[in-house]
Amino acid sequence: MITNKSQKNSNYHKEEIKTLPLLLQYHAKTKPKEVAIRQKRFGIWNEVTWKEYEKEASRFGSALLAQGLKKFDNVGILSENRKEWLIAESGMHLVGIIPVGVYPTSPANEILHILLSTDIKVIVCEDQEQVDKILEIEHRLPLLKKIIYIDHKGLSSYNNIKLLSWDKLLEDGIKKIETNPKVIYDCMKNHSAEDIALIVPTSGSTGPPKPAMISFKNIFFIGHASEKVIKRGRRDNVLSYLPLCHVAEQLFSVFNAMHSGYTANFGESIRTIQQDLRDIAPTIFLGVPRIWEKMQSDILIQSKKKNLQSLVLKKALKVSRKFNDPWKKYNIIFHIEKFLWEMIAFRHVRNGIGLTKCRIAISGAAPISQETLKFFRGLGMPLMEGFGMTETSGACTIQSLDKASKGSIGFPFEGVSLKIAEDGELLIKGGCVFAGYYKDPISTQDSIKDGWLFTGDIAKVFSDGSASIIDRKKDIVITSAGKNLSPSIIENTIKVSPYIKECILIADGRRFPSALIQIDFDAVANWAESESIPYTNFKNLVQRQEVFNLISKEIEIYNNNLSNVEKIKKFIILKKELDHDDGEVTATMKVRRSQIEKVFSSEINLMYS
Template sequence: MSAPSFPELTLSQMLREHALRSPGRTAVRQKDFGIWNPISWKDYFERAADVGHGYRTLGLAAGGHVAVLSENRIEWVLAQLGAGLVGAVTIGVYPTSPASEVAYVLEHADAEVIVCEDQEQVDKVMEVRGQLPLLKRIVVVETKGMRNYPADLVVSFAALEEAGAAHRAQNPGLVEEALAGQSLADTALMIYTSGSTGKPKGAMLTYGNIRAQAVAVIEKLGLGPNTTHLSYLPLCHVAEQMTTLMAPVYLGSQINFGESIRTVQEDLREVAPSMFLGVPRIWEKLHSSIHIRMLETGGVRRRLFEWAYAACEPFAETPRHERTLAEKLRYGVSYLLVFRALQNYVGLRRADVAMTGAAPISPRIVRFFRTIGVRLVEVYGATETSGVALGQKLDRLDPGSVGEPIVDIEARVGDDGELILRGPTVFKGYYKNDEATAATIRDGWLHTGDVVSVTDGQYRIVDRLKDIMITAGGKNLSPSEIENTVKGSPYIKECIVIGEAKKYVSALIQIDYETVGKWAEENRIAYTNFRNLAENPAVRDLIDAEIAEANSQLAQVSHIRRFHLLTKELDHDDDEVTATMKVRRANIQKKYADEIAGLYSAA
């Protein structure tokens, strides 16, 4: 498929184009109280324009900074697109972030207006108000409990739109004037990195970056105007920006917002999207959910699933058009008897393509979904590449690879095996951090910090350059390869490998509470809470067997010899994981130093 041809327009200009060309076509659906409410392209543009004018009434000038602190919903994208229509820049903040992290991002980003979802998020901002000298106003979407907040500081989103509509009537040419002066070189968006090894950095993406990413992801995945998508991953993450705003606004395709992050599985079944993006943790949860369902179904159904899976796994990665007649028949029978119900259960029966990216994933999980008929492709990208930089195609699913470069991106293997990239999706730089920008973009090449290997044009991510471990015996190890092999087990949620300067590899293991809990119930093992379950000798035996299975798939030097079961779940609030659930390795190793020492004492 050749790269799609789109006009040289910014995201904001494309929104206006669709409002003019397809005013009545549905752009967005928002679920409220169980009802999916459609919003046309004309209304999408009109409301965004009202929001943009509303910002001007709050004193936000062109080039000003608007932050959004909310779960995904129509108001999130209206806040962003409204900012774009009047020449402002948007910054996303994770709604799960504690007040201290919110304060850092808002202060560093020079946010003048912040759009908050509800009282909980407003309270975080109010708690750190003294650290935010540039903050002019707080806009709140859900006003429940907000009656006694200062009216000169807090305004409702509805009031913002209303004030914007009045301002627009008095200044009808403002949006047209702003769009006429907008170019692809302008900064559109600032996305803060996860900060797994230090303070988050604000990556500046231009409208040109966004357009180039839209072209690339549409070509790579074969998306079209009739593509549908459920938006649920945080919009302050570049992956969801890519699938909720970048591609749909250029394509004119439809996005759907569910009622809550807690209703994702139900919303998926109702929407049955044609395209789906899941980070590895989502695929792990769906895999565990199916595993629990199989435990609950009992004898005959479970055996039928096991038969169908064993029959179809050998050709899971073979493109459909290359399968033999016998394989097509085998899959057809398995689909009718088992896989169709499972696809309906996870809401992906109509998905033409599904993606996994943002972090490494167990090959076992990927193969599982491909076997049951979910067309899952692995992609690689980063905030600094505006989204996807490498990706598989459906007609070539090499296990363990992340495919080849997207349209217009050059990829090269640099020193120490590091992946370096050049092209129009490479970001503008880090906000207020020229030193980090110069260290990351050198001679026009983006240094990703990821070690890769290349076989027959297909790239494979080995690990982060800084995470490669060297054992006491001088062997180089990839912790993520070991960790993701272990996390292929439905009973293991997290694995943190220890091995730097050690005689052998060990690990801290966090069980999957829901799956292990169901296993315990099936085996009549009583427990009361997470700690009680993790400390049960039978559970340790279960995990021991799962690690032995993982070890059988790894080289001898990578085998986990000893492990410690964590007695609590890793928590963002405890500074153990980032908002995107990336493990803060340094913090973990410091916090669990005694447990790690115990893994090497009396060995």
């Protein structure tokens, strides 16, 4: 068992715990005019101060009370990231109501499951699109009292009695506060660190999402422990772009922002992330592996163009391999060479992706290939891998900038213990372990035993206290020859190719490993145009023999990084992109393997016939 040596110092007395609503009130009082939130609309960044943030949140929370809600009631939020998401969440915290995030990309049937399993009484919808989803399933939601909408465009003709605009709701909140100026104070008197702060649905990659309850005490533990590793400050800022219903985005845009008092920025949309990054130049940046893979792909594609700038970039990428170990001690000659390439190319690459001022970059939510990590580190990006899950309140381990780790996910936070069960499963103990699944004691008991969280991940803990994740326990496959293979290791190795967006390993009970490949449409389309290869759409492009040859060469290149038993022997290029609506991926774009194997069973059988 590995326990962080500072664990004995991480047991806090109740009165020392600063919960999220207490922190909001503290920031509003001590730095009322400093910027808490910045949001971009129509190309203009608008600022919200800590005082305004607290004022709007108080109005929202009071308005929910005016609607008849009470402490421990659950309210859903169905929206893209925006300032109203944070105002709604914080407003609920002030009055003891529990927010439940719902992915805005989810179809109505998935939304129904989450709302029913969490007893939602009110839901906040971003716009007409989300309202329509709720109205489609409204008759199956007996507890639903109100549907609050933020953007009124297209809703003027709707006459459902449950519909209520955001602006009208806040007016009700103002009236409630005028009638009872102490309404927030009275609610906060009964506030406890043991209260549930939010309910976060799990990803649902192996079954229906389960509603995980995270307490204010969990959040304080994570905020306090992560601050010692990341060394955050009030001058830091982040760009909020991953869904706020995902615990990883909550960690950086809410938990850490509140604990350190830094600014959370909301761009126009997920489609404008590159420009938004250049506008904001965040000092801390969290990216899921797909984000880092896409950035890497774009840089590699740029280096393949036939112009002077691309030739310099290609040379710089080759040289950068010398500098991809941030813990290595270099001599003066290396430092001089690195400085020169920093001036010539590296800083320009980082500026191009909007991360010029980023002092720590983090990859999380899924395993990332070592090749991708080294790629960015070589360019001067301090990219570290961390590990966490919904049930650990967002994070529990991370690589350190101060010292190298043998394990790929780094060291546990202060106060977190790791151990490996007899079957290789990673077990975690500490203040990060969640409070349980909402109204599901059986699943909770299956997940937490004697204080240990059973993660479902196969892992290895090293002598230096660090750890590596091998794969999900349910995902490990055994070939007909009895060889155990880790799909994520093989898939991440192949996905380093700029032309491959998704790789799904097929090997369980099979003679050899094969793969279903989804191309990166933008990258392959650009390549096809440069080679004067005509195409009309996605399906037409993947059916070109030239594209098959391209992907075949890419797999051959990256197969060299795998052992013989791991090498992809055959593959098929999918004729469509994997779709959340078709149940092939989750809202977080995690592959649903069992569903994919059913949908593409004929293609799979063809590879083994």
